[in-house]
Amino acid sequence: MTEQLPFRFGAEVYTWFMNNDGQTHKGRLGHMIEVIANAQFTGIQPIHFWMGDLSDPDRLEEKLKEQGIELAAIALALDWNGTEETEQETKEANQTISLLKRFPGAILCTVQKPSGRHDLTSRRRSLVNIVNNVSRRAMEKGVPCSFHPNSPHSSITRTEEDYQVILESLDHTATGWTPDVGHIINAGMDPLEKMKEYASMINHVHYKDWNGEPEFALMGEGKVDLLGITQWLKDRDYSGWIICEDEGEKALDDPDFVTLHDGHWIKEVLLPGLK
Known part of the structure; x- marks a missing residue:
């Protein structure tokens, strides 16, 4: 699929996790x-x-x-709602x-679970401190890191202001940034322009498509300029890595189909369009 490409x-396995908060496909990482x-x-x-056991x-x-296949990344998805990590976190x-x-x-790949936009100033500051600390610990062990913002209305990493405050406050010697093109457009920003703005931080990328009805679409059926970005x-x-994290509605019923579709679409439609 990636011959002569850099x-x-x-x-991403979230395509399966969407159904029933992960319960339907729990313990099936081998199948995925x-x-x-x-x-x-x-x-x-x-x-x-x-x-699971993997x-x-x-x-x-x-x-x-x-x-x-290879392990490209692991999403470390935690609440991180305190001023510092909890013992369990x-x-x-x-x-x-x-x-x-x-x-x-x-x-x-560090990801905060959305839990509301209250106390934004202090909570964004706490999140940056936690992500920096986690990333520095990982860096000391030789593990590269990347921070992944998301776009639910309850996320504190949603808006253009959030991006500016958080991305510019991260320790750039310890962590990069994972632009998720679907989350960026879902929050009212242009994915490619935002990626150009913080290009030096990009060390991991997430793809999903979006149509605003109300949010995400099957890859290739939405409005994200995936060809232009690629x-x-x-x-x-x-x-x-470019990691496909399809959150289209069809993934709720058949994540296997969606994943197979995405692989086929990339090979047969996206890549042939590149110059």
């Missing part, structure tokens, strides 16, 4: 790895608390090798960092 394509491989993706990004590095490595972060050490180059990444020789 970047590689992978898939198989589907993602069948879709001709070359990498996967699981969620740290949703890996949180064991030996089992995970064996399954990945069996299917011929520190434990989960350190466990995830330890797991990632087994897979050199795989990224710790061309820009190619032109600047971006060499990281």
Whole structure:
């Protein structure tokens, strides 16, 4: 899928998690790895608390090798609502960092679970401090990091002001930025322009499509200029992962189909359009 391209394509497991808050497909990471491989993706990004018995590095490595794909990243998704990490949050972060050490180059993708836009000034400051601390611990262990903003109305990393305050306050020696093109447009911003603004921070990318009805669409059926964004990444020789995290409505009923569709769409429609 990625011949003669500087970047590689992978898939996120959130496409399966959407159904019933993860309960429907809980414990099926092995199946997801198989589907993602069948879709001709070359990498996967699981969620740290949703890996089941494949949180064991030996089992995970064996399954990945069996299917011929890599661990691109793990999403460390936590509340981080205090002024500092809770004891449990520190434990989960350190466990995830330890797991990632087994897979050199795989990224710790930090994500805050949305929980309201109250006390924005202090909570954005606390989030930055926590993400910086987690990222520095990971960096000391040789694990690269990237921060992933999201766009629900209850997120404190949603608006243009949020992006400016948070991205510019992160420790750029410890963490990069994961632009999620669907979340950016969902919050009323232009994905490519925002990516150009903070281009030096990009070390991981998430793709999803969006149509505003009310939010996300099956890849290729929305309004995100995925071709233009991919061309820009190619032109600047971006060499990281592009992770497809399809949150279209069809994923609620058939995440396997959606993942296979996305792999086919990238190979047959997106890539042939590149110059």
